[in-house]
Amino acid sequence: MNNQIERTLNEVQSHILAVSIINLDSIAKNYAIIKKELPAETQIMAVVKADSYGFGAIPVSKRLCKEGCRAFFVATIEEGISLRKNLPPEIQIFVLSGLLEGSEDLFLQYTLIPVLNNSYQSDLWIDYAKKLNKKLKAIIHVDTGIFRNGYSYKKNDLDLQNVKCSLDIIAVMSHLACADIPDHPLNRIQLERFRNVIQYFGDIKGCLSATNGIFLGKEYFFDAVRPGKALYGFSVREDKIGSMIPVMDVFARIVQVNHLKSGDTVGYGATFTVNRPMITITLGIGYADGFMRKFSGFGCGFLGGRKMPMVGRISMDYSVFDATNVEASHLKIGNWVALTNDTDYTLEKWALELDTLPHEVACRFGPRVKKMYI
Numbered sequence: 082m083n084n085q086i087e088r089t090l091n092e093v094q095s096h097i098l099a100v101s102i103i104n105l106d107s108i109a110k111n112y113a114i115i116k117k118e119l120p121a122e123t124q125i126m127a128v129v130k131a132d133s134y135g136f137g138a139i140p141v142s143k144r145l146c147k148e149g150c151r152a153f154f155v156a157t158i159e160e161g162i163s164l165r166k167n168l169p170p171e172i173q174i175f176v177l178s179g180l181l182e183g184s185e186d187l188f189l190q191y192t193l194i195p196v197l198n199n200s201y202q203s204d205l206w207i208d209y210a211k212k213l214n215k216k217l218k219a220i221i222h223v224d225t226g227i228f229r230n231g232y233s234y235k236k237n238d239l240d241l242q243n244v245k246c247s248l249d250i251i252a253v254m255s256h257l258a259c260a261d262i263p264d265h266p267l268n269r270i271q272l273e274r275f276r277n278v279i280q281y282f283g284d285i286k287g288c289l290s291a292t293n294g295i296f297l298g299k300e301y302f303f304d305a306v307r308p309g310k311a312l313y314g315f316s317v318r319e320d321k322i323g324s325m326i327p328v329m330d331v332f333a334r335i336v337q338v339n340h341l342k343s344g345d346t347v348g349y350g351a352t353f354t355v356n357r358p359m360i361t362i363t364l365g366i367g368y369a370d371g372f373m374r375k376f377s378g379f380g381c382g383f384l385g386g387r388k389m390p391m392v393g394r395i396s397m398d399y400s401v402f403d404a405t406n407v408e409a410s411h412l413k414i415g416n417w418v419a420l421t422n423d424t425d426y427t428l429e430k431w432a433l434e435l436d437t438l439p440h441e442v443a444c445r446f447g448p449r450v451k452k453m454y455i
Contacts, residue, residue: 082419089453090332090417098365099333099372099450103136105144106455107328111312112148114325115295123302126288128309129164130156130177135443136313136329137452139167145312146172154196154307158184161193173251175220177230185209188217194251196220197244198230207247216249221282225274226267227258234274239281252286252305253278260293260301263320268297279303296321315429315439327427329443331420331450333372333382336399337363338412347401348393352377360405362389364418367398371445372420379434381426383419385411 082090086102093100116125127150133141142153142164152173155161161176168174170192179195179202180188188195189209197203197219210217221241224231232239234255244250255275259265272289279287287303292311294301310316314328339361347353347361364382368374372395380391382402389402404412421427432439 085455086330089455093451093453095415097334097451098336099331099370100453101446101450102330102332102453102455103140104328104330104455105140107314107326108136108141108144108312109148111314111325111328112145112150115306115308115311118295119302119306120299122304124152124286124305125150126152126154126173126175126305126307127312128154128291128307130154130160130309131444132160134309134313134440135446137454138164140454141312142168152305154309158187158193162187162191165191165193177222179222180205189213194218194220196222196254198222199232203241203244203248207243210247216247218249218251219244220251220288221253223253223255223275223278225255225271225278227256229256231255234278236277236281239278241281245282250282250285252288253282254288254307257290257294257297257301260291260297263297272300275303292316310438310440313440313443314427315432322429322433327421327429329421329428331366331428331446332417333364333366333400333420335362335412335414335416335418336365338404338414339363346393348377349396350394353393358405359403360407360412361392361401362404362412362418363399363401364420365398366400366420366450367396369397369447370449371442371447372400373435373442373445376431376435380420380431383422383426384416388422389418 127145129138129142132138154175156177161174164174175194175196177196179198222231223234225234257271259267275289288305289303290301290306292308295306311325314325341355341359343357345355366372374395377394382389385407387407389404392403393401428442429439432442
């Protein structure tokens with residue numbers, strides 16, 4: 082544990098049982114790593130939806146602003162309003178879910194820009210523009226193969242002349258379905274489809290790639306990219322794990338120390354049986370905090386320079402670790418235990434063990450896990 086983290090933990094109020102410490106310098110470094118891979122003319126539009134993947138949209142966006150980022154994507158209007166209240170007025174904020182009838186005024190009031198995913202949304206925005214007698218800004222989203230949101234890429238379905246004439250189209254975007262699998266044939270198929278879309282739109286900017294699309298190489302860059310998870314230290318592609326700098330460390334307090342004998346069992350279902358004298362510690366973090374129950378038996382903690390395996394099931398509020406090999410001086414109620422350990426045991430490596438995504442892990446941390454920033 083470095084000195085800065087130790088000082089930060091010492092500042093946490095005594096009633097807080099779990100914290101995530103987020104290093105904003107690391108986010109800035111990850112932004113710089115991405116920028117270095119891109120041509121100077123390619124814009125970075127940061128994705129800060131879902132509270133910046135659980136890292137805190139406002140402090141993260143403020144820091145990225147400081148690093149030169151001038152455009153951000155959120156998922157919902159509510160996320161956009163929150164961000165707008167905390168960023169300079171010239172910063173562009175794009176709402177990926179677009180708009181529904183009755184929400185038009187909010188976009189204007191908070192200077193938000195919709196991503197238009199279908200003719201329903203485009204018609205609403207065009208009608209509103211005509212009512213105001215001005216060209217309103219928008220991004221057009223074209224679905225090239227993920228079949229989720231967006232206009233169809235097929236030429237017969239891509240009749241957007243009215244949209245192009247009526248609105249100020251900042252960019253056309255799409256989204257790759259299999260960018261985390263570099264040799265998946267759909268990547269090339271979507272790339273060619275997007276090239277055709279760009280030709281249809283003419284001189285409007287193109288934005289195809291999120292994090293793993295950037296990793297596919299320069300063909301996928303176009304005029305803008307929209308990294309999300311890479312900013313937070315994640316890649317998802319196994320061959321790229323460790324290429325970004327970890328951003329978050331998670332800690333929980335000891336709330337109980339137990340001395341067990343052979344034959345004792347731990348936790349719900351008595352799934353773990355002690356086969357020797359054992360000292361266990363109970364930490365104040367459980368699945369209600371986002372420390373997923375399926376992590377039972379895989380997780381570990383770090384205390385006093387020792388690695389401690391998890392024993393028994395994670396419950397709603399607690400998890401238990403074998404602390405037999407930890408010096409007694411560290412086994413005090415209220416002491417902090419690290420659940421990540423620099424580059425050795427990161428959220429990305431948690432996700433590998435859980436067979437899930439690291440940003441799913443980060444998004445799950447609830448309000449009882451207090452965010453601290455360094």
